[in-house]
Amino acid sequence: MDDFEKYKESLKTPGALKFENQRPKPYDRAETDYLAFRYLRDHYYSYDKRESEMFGGSNEWERKEIHNREDALGALNEIVQIWIQRVASRKGMNAQQGTARILTFGSHRLGVNTRGGDLDTVLLVPNYVDRDEDFFDDLGEILRTDPDVKGLVKVNDKNVAAPIIKMEFRDIAVDMGFARLDAARVDDKIDVLDNRTLTNMDDQMINSFNGSRNVELIVKSVSQNIEDDSVRNFRTTLKFIKLWAKNKGVYSNAIGYLGGISWAIMTAKICQMFPRLLPNRLLRKFFKVYSQWKWNDIPVIIHPVTEDKNLESQSKRQWVDPEKMDPNSYNYASMAKGPPQMSVITPAFPCMNSTSKVRSTNLKVIDFHLKEGWELMKKKPINWDKLFEEFNFFKKFKYFIRVDVLGDREEEFDKWSGWVESQLIFFTNEIENMNLNMGEVMDVYPYPESYSCQDEKYNFSKVYFYGIQARELENQWYHAQLDLRPAAVSFIEKIRRRREQGSNIKIQKVSRYELPDFVFPKGRPKWAIGKNVQPQPSIPIQPKESMTAQVVRSTVVEAEETKVEEPRVEEIKGQEAIKKVKKSDANYPSMDAGRDFGEPMITRLETNGLGYVIPSSNGHREHEGNGNGVSHQSLMEFQAQQAQEKWKTDKFNPYDQPENTAPGQLIIPQTNVQMEAVAIVEEDLDELLN
Numbered sequence: 001m002d003d004f005e006k007y008k009e010s011l012k013t014p015g016a017l018k019f020e021n022q023r024p025k026p027y028d029r030a031e032t033d034y035l036a037f038r039y040l041r042d043h044y045y046s047y048d049k050r051e052s053e054m055f056g057g058s059n060e061w062e063r064k065e066i067h068n069r070e071d072a073l074g075a076l077n078e079i080v081q082i083w084i085q086r087v088a089s090r091k092g093m094n095a096q097q098g099t100a101r102i103l104t105f106g107s108h109r110l111g112v113n114t115r116g117g118d119l120d121t122v123l124l125v126p127n128y129v130d131r132d133e134d135f136f137d138d139l140g141e142i143l144r145t146d147p148d149v150k151g152l153v154k155v156n157d158k159n160v161a162a163p164i165i166k167m168e169f170r171d172i173a174v175d176m177g178f179a180r181l182d183a184a185r186v187d188d189k190i191d192v193l194d195n196r197t198l199t200n201m202d203d204q205m206i207n208s209f210n211g212s213r214n215v216e217l218i219v220k221s222v223s224q225n226i227e228d229d230s231v232r233n234f235r236t237t238l239k240f241i242k243l244w245a246k247n248k249g250v251y252s253n254a255i256g257y258l259g260g261i262s263w264a265i266m267t268a269k270i271c272q273m274f275p276r277l278l279p280n281r282l283l284r285k286f287f288k289v290y291s292q293w294k295w296n297d298i299p300v301i302i303h304p305v306t307e308d309k310n311l312e313s314q315s316k317r318q319w320v321d322p323e324k325m326d327p328n329s330y331n332y333a334s335m336a337k338g339p340p341q342m343s344v345i346t347p348a349f350p351c352m353n354s355t356s357k358v359r360s361t362n363l364k365v366i367d368f369h370l371k372e373g374w375e376l377m378k379k380k381p382i383n384w385d386k387l388f389e390e391f392n393f394f395k396k397f398k399y400f401i402r403v404d405v406l407g408d409r410e411e412e413f414d415k416w417s418g419w420v421e422s423q424l425i426f427f428t429n430e431i432e433n434m435n436l437n438m439g440e441v442m443d444v445y446p447y448p449e450s451y452s453c454q455d456e457k458y459n460f461s462k463v464y465f466y467g468i469q470a471r472e473l474e475n476q477w478y479h480a481q482l483d484l485r486p487a488a489v490s491f492i493e494k495i496r497r498r499r500e501q502g503s504n505i506k507i508q509k510v511s512r513y514e515l516p517d518f519v520f521p522k523g524r525p526k527w528a529i530g531k532n533v534q535p536q537p538s539i540p541i542q543p544k545e546s547m548t549a550q551v552v553r554s555t556v557v558e559a560e561e562t563k564v565e566e567p568r569v570e571e572i573k574g575q576e577a578i579k580k581v582k583k584s585d586a587n588y589p590s591m592d593a594g595r596d597f598g599e600p601m602i603t604r605l606e607t608n609g610l611g612y613v614i615p616s617s618n619g620h621r622e623h624e625g626n627g628n629g630v631s632h633q634s635l636m637e638f639q640a641q642q643a644q645e646k647w648k649t650d651k652f653n654p655y656d657q658p659e660n661t662a663p664g665q666l667i668i669p670q671t672n673v674q675m676e677a678v679a680i681v682e683e684d685l686d687e688l689l690n
Contacts, residue, residue, distance in 0.1 A: 011298050012299060012301055013301075014301055014302050017273055018274075018275060019273060019274050022274055022281075023276050023277075024276065024277060024278045024281065025281075028277075031280045032236065032279045032280045035279070035280060035384060036236060036239075036279075039384070039388050040236075040239050040240070043114055043115055043239075043243055044112065044113060044115070044239050065113070065115065065116075068170065068171075069108070069113075069119065069172060071170070072119070072170045073104070075148065075170070076121075076169055077102055079142065079143065079146065080102060080123065080139070081098075081099070081100065083138065083139050084099060084100040084126075085098040086138075087128070087129055087134050088126075091128050093128060093184070097184075097185055098126070099187075100123055100124060100125045100126070100129075100186055101123075101124040101186045101188065101190075102121050102122075102176075103122050103123075103192065103209075103212040104119065104120065104121050105120050105122065105211040105212040106118075106120030106211065106260060106261075107120070107242075107260055108120065109212070109215045110238065110264060112235055112238050112239050112242060112264075114242075117173075118174065118175060119172055119174045119175070120175050121174060121176045121177070122176070122177040122178070122179050122209055122211055122212055123135070123177065124179050124181060124209070125180050125186065126180070126181060126184050126185055126186055127180060127181060127182055127184060131205075135165075135178045136154050136156050136163075139165075140154050148170045149167050149168065149169055150168040151166075151168050151410065151414075152165065152166070153165070153166045153411050153414040153415065154166075155415065155418065160204075161207045162177050162207040162208040163177070163178060163204055163208075164176055164177045164178075164208070166414065177207075177211065178205065179201060179205045179206075179208050179209035180200075180201065180205060181197060182199040182200040182201075192209075192212055192213055192216060193217065193348070195308050195310070195311060195349050196310070197209070198349075199310075199311075203317070206314065206350070210346065210348045210352075211261075213348035214261060214348045216348075217302075217303050218264055218302065218347060219231060219234075221268050221272060221302045221347060222234040222272060222275075230275060233277070233278060233279055234268060234271045236279040237267055237270070237271065237283060238263065238264055238267045241263050241266075241267050241286060244373070244387065244388055245257075245258065245263055247388055247389065247390045247391065248390075248391045249365075249391050249447055249448055250362075250365060250366050250369055250448070251448060252448030253354075253357060254357075254424070255425065255428070255446050255447075255448050256357050256359050256361070256362040256424070256425045256428055256446060257358070257365070257366065257446075257448055258344070258354075258355060258358070258366065259354065261346065261354050262354045265300060265344050265345070265346065265354065266286070266290065266300055266344060267282075267286065268302045269300050269302050270282055270285050270286045272302060273285070283377075284377050287370060287374040287376075288374055290370050291367075291370045291373065295341060295342045295343075296339065296341065299319075299321065299343035299344070299345050300343065300344045300345065301345045302345075302347055303347030305318070305321075305351045311349070314349065314350040315350065317350045317352070318349070318350035318351050318352070319351050319352055319353050322339050340353055340356055340358070341355070341358045341359060341360055341363045342355040342358045342363060342366075343355065357425050359428050359432055360432060361431075361432045361444050361445075361446065362446065364443075373387060393447050393449075393465075393467060394519055394520075395512075395525070395527055395528075396467060396469075397445065397467035397468060397469050397512065398469070398512050399467075399468045399469070399509065399510075399511055400465045400466060400467055400468060400509070400510050400511075400512075400515070401431075401465070401466040401484070401507065401508075402463060402464075402506075402507070402508050402509070402510050403420075403427070403463065403465075403466075403505065403506075403507050404455070404461055404462075404463050404505065404506040404507075404508075405417045405421075405461065405503075406457070406458040406460070406461050406504040406505065407458055407459070407460045407461075407503045408458055408459050408502035408503070409460075409502055410459075412500050412502060412503060413459075413460040413503065415500075416500060416503040417460075417462045419495065419498050420495055420505060421450070421462075421464075423491070423494065423495050424464065426494060427487065427491040428444070428446050428466075430486075430487035430490050430491055431466070431484065431487050432444065434484065434486070434487055441470060441471055442468055442469060443467075443468075443469045443471060444466060444467070444468060445466065445467035445468075445469075446466050447466065447467060450462050451463045451518055453516065453518050458502075458504065463516075463518075488507045491507075492505060492507070511530075512527070512528055513528060513529065513530030514530075515528055
């Protein structure tokens with residue numbers, strides 16, 4: 001085994017790679033306190049007295065937040081205990097023995113609470129409680145009628161990983177999951193880390209219960225055999241990482257980035273490797289290690305992955321190292337489309353990959369920000385303000401894909417919008433595949449933030465954005481055509497099966513100057529104001545005539561049937577005659593996904609494949625590169641010659657649409673590339689594909 005393989009195995013083995021010889025420097029404590037006071041004080045609060053001192057002492061909002069959460073949990077527990085006793089009595093049990101337990105997890109349990117953050121909980125109940133009848137129907141209605149509860153939504157579906165009740169309890173967002181023990185009583189002293197507690201739980205219950213179990217193991221993984229300050233150092237470091245991830249737009253499990261559990265595991269791994277360092281040093285190590293991490297080869301593991309023979313059905317669900325995977329196993333078959341982009345493994349049995357939703361598009365964004373962070377860390381002095389500054393998404397990109405999720409009634413809209421959000425990764429995947437087939441001609445940036453706004457037709461609306469930027473490619477001067485409509489139609493068809501009456505979705509393209517005002521809460525900046533472009537109003541207005549299924553179905557056909565002027569034939573000295581479409585011809589033929597971007601833009605005629613036809617000297621049509629027509633080298637020379645003349649004479653305004661441009665077309669300018677991208681059109685689900 002070579003040195004790399006040894007190092008790789010050490011990284012994959014929890015606790016095997018420790019650098020205990022690295023100790024804090026004299027000024028580390030002072031720098032950590034300064035950073036915590038400067039960057040964390042207005043975002044986080046802590047129950048820990050030492051951490052509170054780092055933030056400059058507890059302030060009024062911190063004391064109020066702590067009091068409100070403790071008060072809300074106590075009041076919620078009282079409601080649950082009364083309910084469980086009623087259920088026990090109804091089912092012939094001793095009412096006084098009816099007990100249930102609310103377990104917290106997520107940021108609250110980890111001690112990294114943000115200002116106004118939600119409460120993640122799971123309700124642990126005895127074996128006679130039914131999830132549908134007792135939890136969702138009975139307890140759900142009790143909570144709905146409680147004056148302290150607002151906006152209660154029951155997310156109870158066999159397709160969701162963990163059914164929950166969502167609500168606002170005393171102005172605090174609460175998510176409550178459900179897990180049923182195989183026991184008639186829930187003891188307060190129960191060991192939640194004992195795998196026997198999973199007996200007779202279904203997958204959804206285990207997913208809910210493991211939220212609490214994972215948090216307990218994460219805390220345990222950084223505190224075992226280490227001084228007491230280790231957990232505090234972990235929490236402070238995680239607060240820095242969460243703040244950085246949110247400001248850079250890479251904190252969202254739903255849209256394909258990393259959720260809180262993934263960032264916590266990655267931070268815990270660094271704390272395991274450098275157990276004696278303080279948060280200011282752990283931050284440096286975080287960016288140094290993960291900016292060089294081989295994501296497709298090395299998983300992040302903080303706790304041994306072991307099987308449980310008493311729970312074989314769950315062992316089949318558990319993550320398995322691809323290098324040790326049995327080719328006949330279910331896990332191997334599930335990797336038919338390729339291994340995951342990232343592997344950050346949860347510690348509780350059955351261990352899962354918490355980053356399974358990450359696509360290559362998301363990974364590129366994450367990796368870019370990690371490398372950017374490490375570059376800042378290498379400079380002296382470190383520019384901490386630059387590290388934690390917000391990524392200006394809307395200034396970075398000139399063109400965007402806008403996804404509007406619409407609904408009439410609040411409860412149905414919450415379910416619908418939650419479902420659409422969980423499926424956005426498939427939309428990302430559709431765009432990603434098209435981009436890959438086209439030769440990766442653009443960068444795509446899914447933005448994790450969503451915006452709520454009013455709509456003229458619907459009562460509720462949630463808006464998502466994708467940033468689009470064309471890449472600079474060599475040896476490319478022509479107009480290329482990228483049609484994203486198939487991705488939109490495929491995505492809409494996928495989600496429309498779950499659509500209920502009164503819900504809808506709208507997908508459209510917008511430029512930076514057409515962005516709605518609600519994405520600029522501090523006022524519209526100068527760089528988002530165009531000379532001849534009116535920005536969209538805060539309240540999206542539906543067009544008088546929506547683009548229906550007929551437009552979508554006929555788009556490709558119309559592109560093929562469009563009559564284009566007979567292309568002129570240019571005689572180039574020393575070259576064969578090549579048919580070439582003028583720039584003034586606005587309606588270019590649709591570009592095939594298999595086209596080679598090294599070829600010039602020539603008229604596409606009837607062929608039996610993806611080839612392009614070039615007239616030979618004898619007048620017969622020949623395929624390029626078959627030995628009878630013009631050679632590939634001569635074509636490239638011709639392309640280079642024409643490109644130089646073209647860019648000297650042409651003046652291209654990216655905001656001027658050609659006269660015959662079809663609705664929804666978008667021109668994306670580049671330094672040496674002009675890409676004409678046919679943008680996604682608005683679709684009305686009432687008419688689409690019915």
